[in-house]
Amino acid sequence: MIVVEGKDDTVAIRRAVGADTIETGGSAVGEDVLRRIELAQERRGVIIFTDPDAPGERIRKIVAERVPGAKHAFLTKDEARSKTGLGVEHASDEAIRRALEAVRTPDQANGPEAEGEIEWSDLLEAGLIVHADAARRRERMGELIGIGYANGKQFHKRCNMFRITKAEFAQALEQMEREGLQRT
Structure with missing residues (x-):
């Protein structure tokens, strides 16, 4: 349904x-x-x-x-x-x-607040939080990894809830940089 x-x-x-x-x-x-x-x-x-x-x-x-x-x-x-x-x-x-x-399934075994591979510091380094263009960067990252747009806290939660790997995150970040969405 x-x-x-x-x-x-x-x-x-x-x-x-x-x-x-x-x-x-x-x-x-x-x-x-x-x-x-x-x-x-x-x-x-x-x-x-x-x-x-x-x-x-x-x-x-x-x-x-x-x-x-x-x-x-x-x-x-x-x-x-x-x-x-x-x-x-x-x-x-x-x-x-x-x-x-491309439907995503949350990590039920560990709950929505489970520690995942993506840390808060990863979002900071990627310019997805505390960055002049953070909202636009999160929107594009969400498109690339298939978890939609969210504010910083919710984005971090989704990364872990949907078990986004460091490799997926890095690949999407590289794509963003190829598209001209630079971190700095």
């Missing part, structure tokens, strides 16, 4: 992959919706697939905290943008399929 924000997202998902969805009805996720998502996780498994914006991230966080083990699919802002808006409903069928093929 794919958790989306609204009816237009459901239409886009069904058009691209023909999957079942649960709609949160926006960022005010109700208790009844959370119970349905919990049941879906128990019976079938859940993929959280929200818009790459602040309300979408808020919904992702609410659902992930309530439904441990839910998987995550991410679109970049460019993939989710059209002339009329930003969201899953604006993404191409190909972008939706790519995001679902």
Whole structure:
């Protein structure tokens, strides 16, 4: 089951992959919706697939905290943008399929706060925090490693939750530098 924000997202998902969805009805996720998502996780498994914006991230966080083990699919802002808006409903069928093929699973055995390979100092050295261009750098790094955009603290948490390796991190950092996103 794919958790989306609204009816237009459901239409886009069904058009691209023909999957079942649960709609949160926006960022005010109700208790009844959370119970349905919990049941879906128990019976079938859940993929959280929200818009790459602040309300979408808020919904992702609410659902992930309530439904441990839910998987995550991410679109970049460019993939989710059209002339009329930003969201899953604006993404191409190909972008939706790519995001679902690259779904990420959190590290359940060690919990969301587990120590991982990526340390806070790695984010600092990479210019992903305390840097004039940190937000743009985190956005691009999130695209490259497939964990979406987040603020510094959440980005660090996601790196560890999704077990991003130092090698993956370094490869993405090299790509960013080839693209001209320098650390200094």
